[in-house]
Amino acid sequence: MTRIIAGAARGLGLTVPDAGTRPTSDRVRESLFGSLETHDLIADARVLDLYAGSGALGLESASRGASAVDLVEKARGAAGVATRNAAAVAKATAVSARVHQSGVLPFLRSTTLVWDLVFIDPPYDVTEAEIGDVLTALAPRLSPDAVVIVERAKRSPAPDWAAAGMSPLRDKTYGDTTVWWGEPAAV
Numbered sequence: 001m002t003r004i005i006a007g008a009a010r011g012l013g014l015t016v017p018d019a020g021t022r023p024t025s026d027r028v029r030e031s032l033f034g035s036l037e038t039h040d041l042i043a044d045a046r047v048l049d050l051y052a053g054s055g056a057l058g059l060e061s062a063s064r065g066a067s068a069v070d071l072v073e074k075a076r077g078a079a080g081v082a083t084r085n086a087a088a089v090a091k092a093t094a095v096s097a098r099v100h101q102s103g104v105l106p107f108l109r110s111t112t113l114v115w116d117l118v119f120i121d122p123p124y125d126v127t128e129a130e131i132g133d134v135l136t137a138l139a140p141r142l143s144p145d146a147v148v149i150v151e152r153a154k155r156s157p158a159p160d161w162a163a164a165g166m167s168p169l170r171d172k173t174y175g176d177t178t179v180w181w182g183e184p185a186a187v
Contacts, residue, residue, distance in 0.1 A: 002056050005030050007063030009092035014085045016054045017078040024056060024121060024151060028174045032149065033060055036117070041147055042066055045116040048141075050104045050134065051126070055082035055097065057119040057149075062086075062095040066117070069097035072107045105130075108137035116143045121151040128157060135164035135182075142184050150180045161185075 004012045005026060024032075036042050043065040049058030052071035062069045071086065073079040079101035086097035100107055104122075120134060131150065138148065148166065150159045154176050161168045161182045169181035 002026070002054060004056075004060055004063045004089065005033065007060070007065065007093070009059070009063035009089045012063075012088060012092060014054050014056055014059065014088075015081050017075070017081045025174075025177070028151070028177055028179065029056065029060060031172070031174065032179055033064065036147075037064065039147075041117055046070075046114065046143070048072070048113075048115040048118045050118065050120045050138075051122040052082050052099070053078050053121070055085050055099070057121060058097055059085055059089045061117065062089050062093050062097055066095060069095060070113065070115070071097055071099045072102055072104055073099065074101065074103045076101060104134055105137055108134065108141060111141065114141055114143055116146050118142070118146065118148045119151070120148065124153055128160075132160050132163055135159060135161070135166060139165045139184065144184060146184055148182045150182070152178055152180075154178045 002014045002016050044067045046068045047058050047061040047066045049071045052073040055071045058069040058071045071082045073082050083099045090096045165185050166182045167185045171180045
């Protein structure tokens with residue numbers, strides 16, 4: 001069962017869509033969020049969770065003190081699940097996560113919002129070219145001190161940060177999953 005690990009909604013179970021998503025394991029989320037909190041990247045952050053699925057990454061951020069959370073999920077069923085999960089987390093945190101039922105690229109190309117922390121956890125069948133397009137569309141929507149987290153299968157190549165005007169920060173592998181951190185390139 002997927003659950004909120006820490007914060008105001010700690011222990012709250014999250015519903016996971018029946019198919020088409022790959023939830024981030026509790027082990028990876030616990031390690032990732034421990035590191036994000038160590039670097040003070042969650043409190044009062046504006047958070048974007050792309051390819052949100054159940055919304056677990058964005059909603060974990062809400063539980064730990066993010067000021068605003070946007071969840072983007074194209075699949076109608078998964079967006080419905082994310083909406084229900086967001087409502088449950090909002091009761092414990094007073095942070096209302098907005099769920100956008102949209103493809104990631106159309107959403108990024110039409111929004112004027114800006115974020116401090118972004119999670120990109122696409123399905124395995126999303127190509128490296130699409131990840132590059134997402135990073136390029138995302139770059140102008142980042143605050144100067146933003147951090148972008150990309151989660152992919154260990155066998156996937158590192159994101160092409162430079163092509164999107166970003167710089168790599170670090171990466172860490174957890175079993176079959178690798179998490180890459182990036183930031184806007186210094187101007």
